Amino acid sequence: MLEALFQYEFLQNAFIVGIFIGLIAPLLGVFIVVRRLSLIADALSHVTLAGIAASLLVQKTFVMGATFNPIYLGMAFSVAGSLFIEKLRTVYKHYQELAIPIILSGGIGLSVIFISLADGFNTDLFSYLFGSVSAVSRTDVWTISIIFFIVFAVIFLLYKEWFILSFDEEYAQASGVKVRVLHFVFIVLVALVIAASMRIVGILLVSSLMTLPVAASIRIAKGFKQALWLSVLFGELAVIVGLFLSYYLNLAPGGTIVLLAVCILIGAIVWRKWKRG
């Protein structure tokens, strides 16, 4: 494997991107899960799918479009969707979770229309849905590393404020924390990370990379910092081992990674049971 890693650029790309998203997806995921927004990742990934499908349509209809990287339109859709969710959450103050099914179904509807206009499924779309080891390009690597550094820097700088906001929104507001700005930054980052992760794990499985490692870590973590570290550890473990396995066994990486994450989750649950006797 190691010599293959040195030999093939596509493998290098996949591993670099994998290590990046294995870190930021669970890291953001901790904040998503504790704020009970787990389904937001699902809603946004389906909006991202609409962006991807639109790109495939563009690639097909315009000659110039062939070189157009779908990640950009995917990102644009995802961010737009996140802003829309925010809007809906203020409109439906007492039913904030309503925003999620609205966006989710809107995203699927749009995707289906774009896909049918682009003449149905092709292998490209398939790789976006379920992830792919071979499809990651150097441009993807650059785009995703930029997202990685932005997300990492923001979490590092706004850690305190996000912690308060996640723990107790009213208290955050009362202590003068700019709740709306912070939340806005948060959801835009979520949108970016989803667009970044879909190359490897695939749109349908992105949200699980943000939630499964976190679900495992909060079973055993003492405190928030520990939950963050454990989530990242579990996320990286699932991604790296998953990529190896999928390369050797010729499996879709998304499914392999997610199944590993499920195994880790079961391990965490059992470990906690066993520890408590």
Add this chain to the structure above:
Amino acid sequence: MDDILRIEDVSFRYDDEDVLQHIHFRVPKGAFVGLVGPNGSGKSTLLKCILRLLKPQTGRIFLFGTPIEQFKDWHKIGFVSQKANSFNTGFPATVYEVVASGLAGKLGLFRRLKKSDEKAVYEAIDAVGMSPFIHRNIGELSGGQQQRVFIARAIVSQPEFLILDEPTVGVDVHHVQSFYDMLERLNKQHHMTLLLVTHDIGTITEKVTHVACLNKHLHFHGSVQQFAQLKTEDLASFYGHHLHLLAHDHA
């Protein structure tokens, strides 16, 4: 500018219910004000207006002489909410982390905890008697213990003005007593200004310097001596039922 808080003609209504009507109210520097009133009288609503969580339809509120719209020094204010333990009980945060989060406003954006801040966190936790639980997850504590953690979070930054909305709900008698003693100490020794919402009128008259009685209107606002001279009938009409103010004598 000796008033920490000044409220001028504030009225607030939820969709169709007038909750606060023409409230005039002031908290002088160094005061310990007890705010009392029956359920639904608008006490929590008033506090939320002060903390900018709700916006009154009319009137003006000043903190440290500044209109709250322009007020920036929120770190000078500590707050314990009435429903503090309505947070997500599965939240993976230790007592230490929760109390430390009370320093965020004081530290400001991008800053991290220094050694002296960490010491303040330990002291605040000690002051509410929660040291043995410092590395426990907050969700694994009893309701009263959680409440004590939230009190520690409010005092850790040594605010100049501490606002407490029935902070002792669910806290046992022993810890309520030591909590009130602590408030008295903060007020007398650290010159912290306090605004305390409570139903425990008997106990607070021994500690507070001022009392305010709210029931949509502000019915009474004066020193604790003036309050003590109020007739039982006055209080009864205000509460809408008879009140045994002196029944706490045996304590």
